[in-house]
Amino acid sequence: xxxxxxxxxxxxxxxxxxxxxxxxxxxxxxxxxxxxxxxxxxxxxxxxxxxxxxxxxxxxxxxxxxxxxxxxxxxxxxxxxxxxxxxxxxxxxxxxxxxxxxxxxxx
Numbered sequence: 001x002x003x004x005x006x007x008x009x010x011x012x013x014x015x016x017x018x019x020x021x022x023x024x025x026x027x028x029x030x031x032x033x034x035x036x037x038x039x040x041x042x043x044x045x046x047x048x049x050x051x052x053x054x055x056x057x058x059x060x061x062x063x064x065x066x067x068x069x070x071x072x073x074x075x076x077x078x079x080x081x082x083x084x085x086x087x088x089x090x091x092x093x094x095x096x097x098x099x100x101x102x103x104x105x106x107x
Contacts, residue, residue, distance in 0.1 A: 013040055045088070047084070049078075049082050051080055051084045052085065054077055055074075055077035055078050055080065055081035058074045059074050062074045073105065
């Protein structure tokens, strides 16, 4: 592989890496303020709540025989809700574990 080809592949990898890290990482490199953890956690909680509310309203609409809501929509919304809740539960468990580990460290 020529040196130009290697440089091209490396630049593509760097571009994909920066896209995977998201805008928060690029903002931190630029010296901008980093998002606080509590705000991100609150935003995640609100998003999970919104997903659960949507799934509940779709299920209610289906039970009321709304012609605009079919079973596939309800099942997909319920599954999204379940996955979001389980992911949030795992994050909570990791946070509790980290907190307990920090509290058990000698000073």
